[in-house]
Amino acid sequence: MKDVEPSKTYRLLESGPIVLVTTARDGRANVMTMGFHMVIQHGPPLIGCVIGPWDFSHAALTATGECVIAIPTVDLARTVVDIGNCSGRSIDKFARFGLTAEPARMVGAPLIRECIANLECRIADDRLAADYNLFILEVLAIRYDDAREERRYLHHNGDGTFTVDGRTLDLRERMVQWKAFQVEL
Secondary structure, X not given: OOOOOHHHHHHHOOOOOOEEEEEEEOOEEEEEEEOOEEEEEOOOOEEEEEOOOOOOHHHHHHHHOEEEEEEXXXXXXXXXXXXXXXXXXXXXXXHHOOOOEEOOOOOOOOEEOOOOEEEEEEEEEOOOHHHHOEEEEEXXXXXXXXXXXXXXXXEEOOOOOEEXXXXXXXXXXXXXXXXXHOOOO
């Protein structure tokens, strides 16, 4: 075993797939790449995410209280990285990256058609935002594209490399405590 700097914790405990977050304010939609998020609870479904004032999306999220968390698949990997390497302050990322914005049902931020899933969210709690840039979001609606052939998610290793979902290990029969939460997508 060797010592590793505690600042590298995120490289070991990456919380889930890289996602895209859309916001809309004053008729202008934006999209950003985000890796710092986590599921907090099942019901109501809550997600914690870090979006700081350095992100152009921060102002729209705090003003509207709404966003969409879109889950891209591995075929969008280069686009996801490129979206994270530029700012919506100076460009229309939907146009630049050829993404299709579709209207959401519950929030003003758009869905991304090219993503396998879109979670429409509203801020449930922002008490930790001032100190930690941590927003607690409630998922209000989910749109899932079950016709999509590519279903592998992209996980950032924190150093510019990514891990791609692979083979699925099915242990549902052993999950006796959580059978009520097993939902087929």
